């Protein structure tokens with residue numbers, strides 16, 4: 001029931017039409033999607049039906065939409081965990097279509113951090129080791145990995161939990177460890193998939209505040225959420241429906257929108 005207008009979004013049907021064949025160059029983009037389509041299976045299910053989106057350096061935005069609208073698929077494509085069926089994905093201007101899987105892993109290891117609803121920490125390993133693992137693919141020696149992990153845990157307010165294991169921590173603390181792991185290599189882009197989805201209100205509040213702090217420090221952040229309350233606290237909101245961008249609160253760039261799908265927003 002929370003439609004585009006309620007989220008302060010510009011409905012594409014009211015905005016200027018986008019010439020998707022000629023995306024504007026975006027020199028300050030940390031990631032760009034250009035007319036991205038992602039289909040699964042045969043006969044194909046279309047999860048993304050031609051999405052164009054530019055995330056600029058230092059931006060913080062929410063991607064909102066109901067279940068099944070394509071949010072996770074979009075996050076996977078933005079994070080190069082998945083390749084599109086067609087269209088272009090540029091990370092810092094690099095076309096990922098030209099990268100081998102190994103090159104993509106290296107690109108992720110340096111430029112992208114991930115946070116998931118389920119934390120995905122390794123049980124039985126201490127907070128410091130979980131975070132140090134975030135540097136495994138960077139070629140950093142073990143003692144340096146641990147030093148930087150400690151620094152990252154202090155940054156998220158967990159300097160007093162270095163030797164705790166996941167089962168000894170609250171949900172909010174576990175998510176902070178996961179965030180420390182995601183940013184330990186200081187990536188310019190952080191992608192968070194429903195980061196407060198498994199947390200009580202108070203812990204969720206703390207995690208959102210932490211994301212804002214990371215943003216203030218210069219990290220570009222994309223938060224995938226179905227929680228409009230959370231989305232409203234972020235500077236930019238993009239709505240996705242039926243695999244299409246249906247609105248964007250960024251009125252200065254109007255990068256997206258194709259059409260609100262039948263029975264869609266509002």
Ligand code: ADP
Pocket residue numbers: 040041045046047065066067068069070071072073074
């Ligand atoms: P959301 O994250 O908004 O819930 P998803 O990106 O998970 O949406 O899914 C979008 C659409 O793509 C849904 O119809 C879903 O069923 C379909 N889909 C997602 N992943 C797969 C997959 N691996 N195989 C087949 N269909 C999929």
